[in-house]
Amino acid sequence: MYKKLVITTLSLFFAASTPSLAQAENVMQKVARTGVLTAGTSKDAIPFAYADSKGQLVGYSIDMLNLIKEQLEKELGKKIQLKLVALTPAQRIPKILNRQVDIVCDASSFTWERDKKVDFSLSYGATGTQLLVKKGSNIGSPESLIGKRVGVLKQTTNELAIKRSQPQAQLVFLKDRAEGYTALQQGKIDALASDSILIEGWLETTKNQDAFQIVPDRPYSSEGIACIVPENNSKFLDAVNYTLYKFMQGFVDGEKRYVTIFDRWFGANGVVFLNKDLRDLTVETMQLVIESREEIPKSEL
Numbered sequence: 001m002y003k004k005l006v007i008t009t010l011s012l013f014f015a016a017s018t019p020s021l022a023q024a025e026n027v028m029q030k031v032a033r034t035g036v037l038t039a040g041t042s043k044d045a046i047p048f049a050y051a052d053s054k055g056q057l058v059g060y061s062i063d064m065l066n067l068i069k070e071q072l073e074k075e076l077g078k079k080i081q082l083k084l085v086a087l088t089p090a091q092r093i094p095k096i097l098n099r100q101v102d103i104v105c106d107a108s109s110f111t112w113e114r115d116k117k118v119d120f121s122l123s124y125g126a127t128g129t130q131l132l133v134k135k136g137s138n139i140g141s142p143e144s145l146i147g148k149r150v151g152v153l154k155q156t157t158n159e160l161a162i163k164r165s166q167p168q169a170q171l172v173f174l175k176d177r178a179e180g181y182t183a184l185q186q187g188k189i190d191a192l193a194s195d196s197i198l199i200e201g202w203l204e205t206t207k208n209q210d211a212f213q214i215v216p217d218r219p220y221s222s223e224g225i226a227c228i229v230p231e232n233n234s235k236f237l238d239a240v241n242y243t244l245y246k247f248m249q250g251f252v253d254g255e256k257r258y259v260t261i262f263d264r265w266f267g268a269n270g271v272v273f274l275n276k277d278l279r280d281l282t283v284e285t286m287q288l289v290i291e292s293r294e295e296i297p298k299s300e301l
Helices: 002-024 027-034 060-076 089-097 157-165 177-185 196-205 234-252 256-266 276-291
Strands: 036-041 049-051 081-086 118-120 125-134 149-153 170-174 191-195 212-215 221-225 228-230
Touching (some): 027 036, 036 060, 049 060, 125 276, 149 157, 149 177, 157 170, 157 191, 170 177, 177 191, 228 234, 234 256
Parallel strands (some): 036 081
Antiparallel strands (some): 118 228, 125 191, 125 212
């Protein structure tokens, strides 16, 4: 009887202490222990991260996550499983803070307010806030947004950009981008604010793309796309940054593997085609990141 009581007591103790022990682990220790990298991402951020026709999560940011997984396998000396979890923008930081995901890579942008709670990787892409409106709409300038119903996702840089550009716009909060596209088509909102590339991605997949236009020509904001990781995880962040840097250097240097990854999403036959000006801008942005750091030897690309 006494022995059973001791075993039961110890079992309860270890069960109660396991969450705190897991919480004390850093990401590298957790991945090394479990063999799993749990990554939050999006299901509707074409072409960065979205569910394809088979329900599989794919995209430019998913490819970055697979490269990060490969780097972790090298550093830890073991196979790693990449477990993808679809999140809404509002869930990203809470899930990181609660350690329910180890990293988020979708179409996230840096803000100082977010940086108080989490850490950001190097930017591996760029975008900005623009509006999707019906063809022929006179909406575009900040002045034209006064009193207009502008659809946004909560806790996004798009929401922040519209508030800054025109405080008198009537913001309509949406549960996801799909709801926003539907609301615009049904006339429930006058414009949908989102990342430029995400809007382009949606237009590429819709049958009546000629019924819409993207405004204004100059985005309301310019933002870098980055991954989010928990604070105080420098070794893990180093591995993430090294991976992204290696990808960017390989792409700029014309390494086939990295060019293929980029072109899968942004090439002539990609999901969203970047014209020469935008592609040159992307290369220039990556080059600035590369020049600020020591180059990786060709043998490692």
